[in-house]
Amino acid sequence: MGKLKRAACLALILVFAPAAARAESGAPHPATAEEPFGIALEGFPYPYPVHLFPVVQEGEKLRMAYMDVAPKGEANGRTILLLHGRNFPSSYWQGVIEALTGAGYRVVVPDQIGFNKSSKPAFDLHFDQLARNTQALLDELEIDKVSIIGHSMGGMLSVHFARTYPERVDQIVLAAPIGLEDYRLYVPPIPAERLMELEDKVTPESYRNQLIKGYSLTLSEDAIAPYVAAHPHQG
Numbered sequence: 050m051g052k053l054k055r056a057a058c059l060a061l062i063l064v065f066a067p068a069a070a071r072a073e074s075g076a077p078h079p080a081t082a083e084e085p086f087g088i089a090l091e092g093f094p095y096p097y098p099v100h101l102f103p104v105v106q107e108g109e110k111l112r113m114a115y116m117d118v119a120p121k122g123e124a125n126g127r128t129i130l131l132l133h134g135r136n137f138p139s140s141y142w143q144g145v146i147e148a149l150t151g152a153g154y155r156v157v158v159p160d161q162i163g164f165n166k167s168s169k170p171a172f173d174l175h176f177d178q179l180a181r182n183t184q185a186l187l188d189e190l191e192i193d194k195v196s197i198i199g200h201s202m203g204g205m206l207s208v209h210f211a212r213t214y215p216e217r218v219d220q221i222v223l224a225a226p227i228g229l230e231d232y233r234l235y236v237p238p239i240p241a242e243r244l245m246e247l248e249d250k251v252t253p254e255s256y257r258n259q260l261i262k263g264y265s266l267t268l269s270e271d272a273i274a275p276y277v278a279a280h281p282h283q284g
Contacts, residue, residue, distance in 0.1 A: 089114075090166045096143040097158075099166055102186050106162065107172050113182055114139075114166035115159040117190060118146050125153035127219070128192050130183070132210075133158075134201030134225075136260065138165045145198065157195070159186055161206070173238075176209040176231075184214055193217070200224040 086093050101112040116139065129149050133139045139158045146156050160167040162182055163174045183206070187195065196219045199207030204226020211218045 088169055090138060095140045102189055104162060104182055109170055111162055111168035111170060113159060113162055113186060115157060115186060118150050118156045120153045120155055121150045123153055128155040128157060128195045130195040130197045131156060131158045132197060132199040132203030132206050134203055159183060176206055179206055180210040180213050183210055194219055196220040198222045201227055
C-alpha cells in the first residue's frame with residue numbers, strides 16, 4: 050500500500066508537467082499544427098504506441114484507443130489503470146506513466162469511447178457503458194485486477210467501475226474527481242443541441258482561459274499550449 054501511495058503521489062505531481070520538461074527529456078510532445086486535427090486526433094502524437102480495441106455498442110462498430118505500457122526493469126506484477134479527464138487527451142498522462150512504469154507497474158491508459166483517439170458515436174454516452182467498455186478491454190488484455198488513478202471525469206468513472214466490478218479493483222486514487230454520486234439522479238440532461246450551441250462559441254482563447262481558470266493550481270502556460278492547439282476550433 051505504501052509503495053503504491055508513493056508512486057501515485059509522484060505520478061500525480063507529473064500529470065501536468067510543463068512542456069519544456071518533456072522536451073528536455075527527449076520525449077514525444079503533442080504537435081502544434083496550422084490546420085485542425087481529425088476526429089480521431091490524427092497527427093496528435095501520444096508518447097507510447099496506440100492500439101485499437103473493437104467495441105460494439107448500440108449496434109455500431111467502434112474502436113477504443115489505448116496505450117499498454119510495460120514496466121521498466123523488474124516488474125512487480127501489478128497493473129495501474131489511468132482514466133483521463135474530460136478536457137485532455139491521454140497523452141497528458143506521460144509523466145505519470147513514466148513514474149509508474151519506473152516503479153515496476155504495467156500501465157494501461159484507455160481513451161474512452163467518445164473521446165480523443167477513440168470513436169465518436171452519435172448516441173448518448175453513459176458512465177455505465179464506459180465502465181463496461183473498460184472492463185471488456187481488461188478482459189481482452191487478460192488483466193484480472195487493477196489499481197486505478199482517475200482524474201476529474203475519470204475519477205467519477207473510477208467510482209462507477211469499482212461499484213460495478215469490485216472484484217477487479219485493488220485501490221483507487223482520485224485526483225480532483227468531479228463527484229462520487231450518480232448525476233442522473235440529480236441533474237437533468239442537457240439537450241445535444243444546446244451542447245453543440247455552446248461548443249460552437251468556443252475559441253482557442255476562451256478554451257485557454259477555461260483551462261487556466263479550472264486548473265490554475267496545477268497547469269502551467271507551457272502545459273496548456275498543446276491541448277489548446279488540439280482543440281477542433283484551432284486553425
